[in-house]
Amino acid sequence: MxxxxxxxxxxxxxxxxxxxxxxxxxxxxxxxxxxxxxxxxxxxxxxxxxxxxxxxxxxxxxxxxxxxxxxxxxxxxxxxxxxxxxxxxxxxxxxxxxxxxxxxxxxxxxxxxxxxxxxxxxxxxxxxxxxxxxxxxxAPLEPTADGAPAPAASDTGMIVRGRLCMDPARHQVTWGGDNVSLTVTEFLILEALAQRPGVIKSRNQLMDAAYPDDVFVDDRTVDSHIKRLRRKFRAVDGEFGAIETLYGAGYSFSDG
CATH class of the missing domain: 3.40.50.2300 (Response regulator)
Incomplete structure (x- = not known):
């Protein structure tokens, strides 16, 4: 063609x-x-x-x-x-x-x-x-019925955990003030972890957060996304270690 x-x-x-x-x-x-x-x-x-x-x-x-x-x-x-x-x-x-x-x-x-x-x-x-x-x-947030712009990030669940700042409304992530560009799937996995720091999330829980329509994906899918998340954050901070692995259990986010 x-x-x-x-x-x-x-x-x-x-x-x-x-x-x-x-x-x-x-x-x-x-x-x-x-x-x-x-x-x-x-x-x-x-x-x-x-x-x-x-x-x-x-x-x-x-x-x-x-x-x-x-x-x-x-x-x-x-x-x-x-x-x-x-x-x-x-x-x-x-x-x-x-x-x-x-x-x-x-x-x-x-x-x-x-x-x-x-x-x-x-x-x-x-x-x-x-x-x-x-x-x-x-999908981006749609304007309201009266034509007003979408709500500000502070009204739509801004997540701040230590050096991490996530703005779900604008799909923006920063670490210590530096922008970190994430795909949609990476963003949702990180959001699921950052919402409850210290809480272990199993691979199944992270898959449910990123794939909410009962779509089957296997363990290595989540593991690959976690590896890429770590690599992206380490590109702006070589000491990044906020995403922790608990072998046999899953992953957690540390904001300390």
Missing amino acids: TQTDQDDAAVKAEGGAENQRVIALVDDDRNILTTLSIALQAEGYATRVYSDGEAALAALQSNPPDLAVFDIKMPRMDGMELLQRLRATSDLPVIFLTSKDQEEDEEAGLAMGADDYIAKPFSQRLLLARIRTILRRA
């Missing part, structure tokens, strides 16, 4: 509806692009399709969708490199499609900042459920 074909497909899929949520699909399998586009459009989404990572990168940066679904194995630029380069400038929610027998791909994708992954062959119903969940979590 040429870039012109992709642009034409995007225009037809979006149909000019300004309020539609836009999903970008990046996969070298044209059958997957077609079937997923049809399924997503039937659910009311607009779609943009790209057949390789190189073609998708510039478009995702210049005109970001609401969420993207990446295949991993693609020509010219695979999904891993695409995510790595995208994460340099964007926290766009990303779901990976990956082969069942490639657990290292799943772990590497989550470590790079993917919000979720789904194994191939995959269920369209599962993918749609994951998309709905992530979009709902990432």
Whole structure:
């Protein structure tokens, strides 16, 4: 599929509806692009399709969708490199499609900042459920009925724990005054831990906080997100140790 074909497909899929949520699909399998586009459009989404990572990168940066679904194995630029380069400038929610027998791909994708992954062959119903969940979590606060702006952070649960400051209304996190950029999933896991410092949260509890629609994910998903959280905070504070592991039990947050 040429870039012109992709642009034409995007225009037809979006149909000019300004309020539609836009999903970008990046996969070298044209059958997957077609079937997923049809399924997503039937659910009311607009779609943009790209057949390789190189073609998708510039478009995702210049005109970001609401969420993207990446295949991993693609020509010219695979999904891993695409995510790595995208994460340099964007926290766009990303779901990976990956082969069942490639657990290292799943772990590497989550470590790079993917919000979720789904194994191939995959269920369209599962993918749609994951998309709905992530979009709902990432949705900004809407203005009030009288047109006033959304409530200030102080009215919507600002969390301050020691050097940590979390603003759920604006999806902003700072550590000692330094900004820390988190994906939606990372933010929700950290929020669940920081709400009750010192309390051990099991992996299941953290999965429920990040994936609230009874969507099954396994233990290594949470572990990968925790590793990435620690790495991001240590980039601004080499002594960061507020997220503690209690082997066999789960994780806790220390604000001391």
